[in-house]
Amino acid sequence: MGMRITRLGDLARVVGVELCGDPDLEIDGVGTLENARRGQISFLSNAKYRRFLSETQASAVILSATDAAHCSTAKLVSDNPYLTYARVASHLLPEVQQMAGCHPSAVVASTADIHPTAWVGACSVIGERVKVDAGVYIGPGSVVENDCRIGKASRLVAKVTLCRETRIGERCLLHPGTVIGADGFGLANDAGRWEKVPQLGRAILGDDVEIGANTTVDRGALEDTVLENGVKLDNLIQVGHNVQIGAHTAMAAACAIAGSTKIGRYCTIGGLTGLAGHLTIGDNVHFSGASQVTRSFPDPGYYSGNLPAMENNDWRKAIARIRQLDGMAKRFKALEKRIADEKVSKKS
């Protein structure tokens, strides 16, 4: 993708960091330390890549003051080089001309209220009484059911489904295949057979929420499923009915959150993590990938629970021993006791 050629001094000013080097240097793109070419700006935030610093072909590098000493190119010096890089790259992106109106192939209900600066893409279907705010982009092949609302400048990339009554805040970004507001998994059992429990709540997303491809967020059963401002979900995540996710919590791919669990703010949850239903997870809780969360964790901290992969023979032995563990522990206790008793009997 072509980027906007920008002077390095202007970049430093825009993102608010210190410049070391020629402010008139023209930057025309970004690249990794290893593969950047002249004209591009790179960054160093992961120590693993420091070895590429001395030989980078980048014209400028974003890095910490400590690393800056070891870098001979032009520099942007930042306390948070990755954040600075994100802002620099965003600034270099070409402006996209936002379209306005509805593609002729879109099917828009007569009662829908589409702001004149919003866009409804080809083959999208917009239901009754939907309200679409200024600057919204609804990509091709999307379905927005009756009574949804989409806040200012939000973007449904393509093939997004919003089920009836869903609320999307401002500046949200929903990737292809996401389904927001489908029925939760509510079933009552009648002597073995399942009967559907009507799912009457809504799915409500705050502002600045990002939802990954093919992720699903169910509507509430009675009350609402709520994702607060700044929540970021990766791809293929399942969020059950009535779940609440606090502001600025981020979750990596393939997690599954069962119904009615409440997750606090500023949490990070590794991929493939499962949370059982009706739990309470506090603020600033961090789960490693593939953790299985079966109780509440109200306190901040780092928690884990996976069994890391190992050589197959070692794994077989470990599993066999885990199965014997209870018996072994009992035998060990007995042995400890016997030895203690012997000592006592010797003493006496």
Add this chain to the structure above:
Amino acid sequence: MGMRITRLGDLARVVGVELCGDPDLEIDGVGTLENARRGQISFLSNAKYRRFLSETQASAVILSATDAAHCSTAKLVSDNPYLTYARVASHLLPEVQQMAGCHPSAVVASTADIHPTAWVGACSVIGERVKVDAGVYIGPGSVVENDCRIGKASRLVAKVTLCRETRIGERCLLHPGTVIGADGFGLANDAGRWEKVPQLGRAILGDDVEIGANTTVDRGALEDTVLENGVKLDNLIQVGHNVQIGAHTAMAAACAIAGSTKIGRYCTIGGLTGLAGHLTIGDNVHFSGASQVTRSFPDPGYYSGNLPAMENNDWRKAIARIRQLDGMAKRFKALEKRIADEKVSKKS
């Protein structure tokens, strides 16, 4: 969503439970014990919420005879309050006017047989020789490939894909993004390279099956993949080729069932559970969430297999010890033997 105002006596009669209180009380909605307002009916089925009973603002509560003694509102007394609630809520839902016909933007093959009482939504595509029975609803953006059949009153909410020859029973409910009948993962290896094995079976769903958002059910390789009557699948589940799932089995989100596994009737399977291929799971088998099922479980029972998340330091120690477990077990056995030998030698 507005609900149909209904007299409490009528509700009791319709769902067949005992009424304690004024039969003329008008109910206009449902709510949780904690948040219901006057005019709404609530329910108590989970002991966790009993504490809200005394202060609920609900006009009526559905509960067991035991709990009824502690409740001062009008009551519907039921052996299964959650089931009764499901039926009450269903009854209160406003009747939806089912549309009939095909939206002008739908693309329907000339050989498709669409019942005059069925509806094909906007931007949906219906293939050759598809048969759609009475009262079926095909939501917007769906694709139904050649030779599929959809039974009476089934509902494809939106953006559902049925691949060629798929059979859907009556009163099924398929949520957005589900894909039924895609090719299974059939590959034959030729000296390292994979060759595709044609997937010739079908995917067959019985009556009253519900399939969650973005769930995938593959067609059979040679014979059919079969989900019997009343099977309920949550979101983001994968069902491999040739799998059979017995009647009234329910499965929570993000499970993956490998090919040719047979699951019995009345099973419940927790979220993120994996089942290896070619297994046999009996009737009334229950797996906790995140179980990894690597052998057959023919007998009814409760089975589990996850490692629950714990504080990160404890987890590091536990994993390190698991890796040492085989060595420790051997050393323990040796110690036991030595102590036994010493005892023998002392005695002798």
Add this chain to the structure above:
Amino acid sequence: MGMRITRLGDLARVVGVELCGDPDLEIDGVGTLENARRGQISFLSNAKYRRFLSETQASAVILSATDAAHCSTAKLVSDNPYLTYARVASHLLPEVQQMAGCHPSAVVASTADIHPTAWVGACSVIGERVKVDAGVYIGPGSVVENDCRIGKASRLVAKVTLCRETRIGERCLLHPGTVIGADGFGLANDAGRWEKVPQLGRAILGDDVEIGANTTVDRGALEDTVLENGVKLDNLIQVGHNVQIGAHTAMAAACAIAGSTKIGRYCTIGGLTGLAGHLTIGDNVHFSGASQVTRSFPDPGYYSGNLPAMENNDWRKAIARIRQLDGMAKRFKALEKRIADEKVSKKS
């Protein structure tokens, strides 16, 4: 599905294996040993099904020389019966008449370059400057964003999304609901809040790649996400940004690969496996299902990491013991030392 009636001798010749039996025998379909009827050809590749060999009603069986001795039907004798079966079944499939052109309901940008032998299905949307090669099939409801390229004879079954700049090689097969090239999960943290890191790389698929239903492959952050020739992904898999997957590697359903991990060639990865980010997995590495891969595995081999499901009471005990394991190990060490010391003191 009807198949092409073919003489057994012709089948043997086409797939290049030895025939034992009447070359004029007409084969009109395929079936399992257990359920094939007369006229069909079956195969034996899994020892588990050998018991059906003696009573099969199939007119011919594909099997190894060893098994051939125990089979009284006509036979195709092969070193790799499953591969031979795959080729026989492919040969018997009726030729599908490939359509050419664009369905009138498709929305195709004026700058898109669609080869005259390619097909764009109903309600599909093709962006600017997209290049679609000869014989490509784009199924109904697909979205191909700007600047994508699709190589010869590739097939997007239905409702596939290719995000901008995605490259698809030749003879690829993409199943419904796949999303290729969506933004990776790139976030920089600013005092608790997340800022988006622009995702500037592409998703690049080689030739003969198959992608399962609802699987997602993210675009690269700075460089490209690359799936080499012959990679096969099952359903509901997540491939993070910058991931590289080597040629002829196959991955079962519901895996999640975090960003920047490199996987070698000829690997097989069981379902529900998770790989952390920034790892290096060598060629010919095999992970069992539900492995959690938290370090690099550069060497070929078989690796595992799941905790198999067990009876619920056994599992409770095992988990409790795992939690006590560190303490028990310490007590055991102390006991060993004491006994060793006693021995020493007795000797002295």
